[in-house]
Amino acid sequence: MNFQSFVDSIPTAACVVSVEKLENGRYGKVCIVLGNRPYLDTIERPAENLAMLTQKFIPNSEYTTYMTRDLNFEDACFNAAVNKKCLHAYAHPARYDVWFNMSFLPLFPDDGNICYCMYIMEVNFKPDAKRLSTISADIASAVLETCIKLRSSDDFNETMWSICGDIRDLCDSEHCCILLMDTEKRKCSVLCEAFSQDSKLLSMENYIEGFYDIAESWKDTIAGSNCLIVKNEHDMEVVKERNPKWYDSITSAGGKTIVLFPLEFKGELLGYIWALNFSAEAAETIKSTLELTTFILASEIYSYQLMGKLHVLSSRDMLTGVMNRNEMNSYIDAISESSSEKSVGVLFADLNGLKAVNDGEGHVAGDVLLKNAAKALREIFDVHEIFRAGGDEFVAVLTGITEAELSEKAEHLRKAAEKYDNLVFAIGTAFENDIKNVRIALHNADERMYADKKRFYEMHPEKKRGIIDKRN
Numbered sequence: 001m002n003f004q005s006f007v008d009s010i011p012t013a014a015c016v017v018s019v020e021k022l023e024n025g026r027y028g029k030v031c032i033v034l035g036n037r038p039y040l041d042t043i044e045r046p047a048e049n050l051a052m053l054t055q056k057f058i059p060n061s062e063y064t065t066y067m068t069r070d071l072n073f074e075d076a077c078f079n080a081a082v083n084k085k086c087l088h089a090y091a092h093p094a095r096y097d098v099w100f101n102m103s104f105l106p107l108f109p110d111d112g113n114i115c116y117c118m119y120i121m122e123v124n125f126k127p128d129a130k131r132l133s134t135i136s137a138d139i140a141s142a143v144l145e146t147c148i149k150l151r152s153s154d155d156f157n158e159t160m161w162s163i164c165g166d167i168r169d170l171c172d173s174e175h176c177c178i179l180l181m182d183t184e185k186r187k188c189s190v191l192c193e194a195f196s197q198d199s200k201l202l203s204m205e206n207y208i209e210g211f212y213d214i215a216e217s218w219k220d221t222i223a224g225s226n227c228l229i230v231k232n233e234h235d236m237e238v239v240k241e242r243n244p245k246w247y248d249s250i251t252s253a254g255g256k257t258i259v260l261f262p263l264e265f266k267g268e269l270l271g272y273i274w275a276l277n278f279s280a281e282a283a284e285t286i287k288s289t290l291e292l293t294t295f296i297l298a299s300e301i302y303s304y305q306l307m308g309k310l311h312v313l314s315s316r317d318m319l320t321g322v323m324n325r326n327e328m329n330s331y332i333d334a335i336s337e338s339s340s341e342k343s344v345g346v347l348f349a350d351l352n353g354l355k356a357v358n359d360g361e362g363h364v365a366g367d368v369l370l371k372n373a374a375k376a377l378r379e380i381f382d383v384h385e386i387f388r389a390g391g392d393e394f395v396a397v398l399t400g401i402t403e404a405e406l407s408e409k410a411e412h413l414r415k416a417a418e419k420y421d422n423l424v425f426a427i428g429t430a431f432e433n434d435i436k437n438v439r440i441a442l443h444n445a446d447e448r449m450y451a452d453k454k455r456f457y458e459m460h461p462e463k464k465r466g467i468i469d470k471r472n
Contacts, residue, residue: 003107004034007118013039014120017063019081021113026234027078032063033116042121050096050123068095070225071235072287079284080104080117087284091291092127094262095224099124127295142170143292150296156304157192164192167293171259171286173275174199178263179215180271180301186212191271191301201254201276214246218260218272221246228260229287231280250276259286261294265302273297317388319367320374328387328395335399336438342399345406345431346441348449349377349413351392352424352456372420379416380409395445397438403431426453 003016015035020028035057042050043057043066052066063073070093079085084106092099100121107116146163153159160178168176177193188211190204221243222228230236236256240247250258253276260274273294278286315327323331335344351373358366370392377386377394387395398406410429417423428449430441 007036015039068223081115091226161192165194168194171275172279174277176275178273263298265298322386344435345398345401346445347396348428348445349394349425354392376416
């Protein structure tokens, strides 16, 4: 058959791919036999940021002459050329900042153990919503269910655990996990995971310590594709070659097959989702479903994290890093209306001599003193318990504490302050058995703090410069 005249009749980029069929369902070389002019131009005259490994097309060369080895591309070519299946995919490979609309069509006849398919591609520089939504009814149903769950619940974490279970069911896998990555702290965290009933695999929490280096290596293992699907020993050998440390980790944990998708949004890598020991027979459905599902999940995770960052910015004092007065007011309102039977303890800590430092050494020195005050407080209290009420005044609010424990913390704070130059707190504490009386505790602690401050300035009148009573 004259494949050249056939491929030339295709208006968009198209080429003929040959796959060497081996025994036991394996394959050998995957080659680009020939292409039409639009396809050859993708190699010889590529668009910006779409350059191949070479800019010279040589007929019947292995496809790895032009791009990094891609198991997903090989699998699609194998299924089209050898198994004579018609396939379609719309994907965003990591190696290029574009979307590929791809079709793989079987061609006849075979030439002995050499089988053929046509690969047709179209490049979109922005995701095409119509292409993304052109999916089968089963896949649409699974993705729609994910969207509904995300939109109908106020508890993001609980919803993600439920969705993780759904994905595990879809993949018929032994384990499914969504792992988040903090690139600044170089740490990983488990957002959610799900196991089959008979699974003997350990929770990912058992491996999370120091796991960032392995997770960071996955980008090179995926090697520019949009995902990694390892469904047999042949594919696992590629993992062993590219990432021996991770290969050892997977196999030692009992992994035989794995599907791994990066979670990316607006060019930012948020983490990964994977399914271990999945049903290889459902690989095509799994890939098609997760390509769209991960696109949606990444968007939701990004928004959730962004809201978390905005909340931190709106609730933190920017100079000291502790909670600000607005957050304190909201917290006091909440616990004063609580039905809890917990006790509450309040500690007021005001800096003695800040005005003298500002006047004598400058406001930069004063800011350092405030930061050191916050550091001393964080040695004794959790950061969410500490509030900068204003100026040089800090408040710690603790629930479920005893009066003796509160007094002990006050003494520990005085000792912690001794580590820093010029840092002396005026401290007042108050305890109430009923958390609803938190405002009474606030008033009493404030009064006792000012009494403590008065005693300090009676002993150190030289530090009193410029001090005024905030209550007046």
